[in-house]
Amino acid sequence: MVIVQATERPRLVEIRDNLLSRILEAEREGWLDEIEGLQSSLTHTEEKLAQLDAQIARKQTAVDLGIPTFRDIAARTPTATRPPE
Incomplete structure (x- = not known):
């Protein structure tokens, strides 16, 4: 089975339409x-x-499980600050 990428859909539609024309x-x-x-x-x-x-x-019906991403976690993590000298 050949995996087709979503970006190739327009080309597949073009091929299908061309085949329909050739069949006619x-x-x-x-x-x-x-x-x-x-x-x-x-x-x-x-x-x-x-x-x-x-x-x-x-892919469009993926369920959000509420698991935070690394960016979400990193944004909430306080950064270490240096004490005043």
Whole structure:
């Protein structure tokens, strides 16, 4: 399984749209052998898009457990000061 990054989504959409156009052209021109290969590519592209959308949705629905980050802790920790001389 190839991992797809969220930044690649626009390119996958472009590929899907191009495949749809090519399938329509192949149907119009009667290129039956070509249609099967294009349909297979379209199926794989749509699967990748679905996986990517699910991955994005999981990240957006993350639950905040209230665990402070290092920056939160560091911001609350007083710094040592030198006593006046």
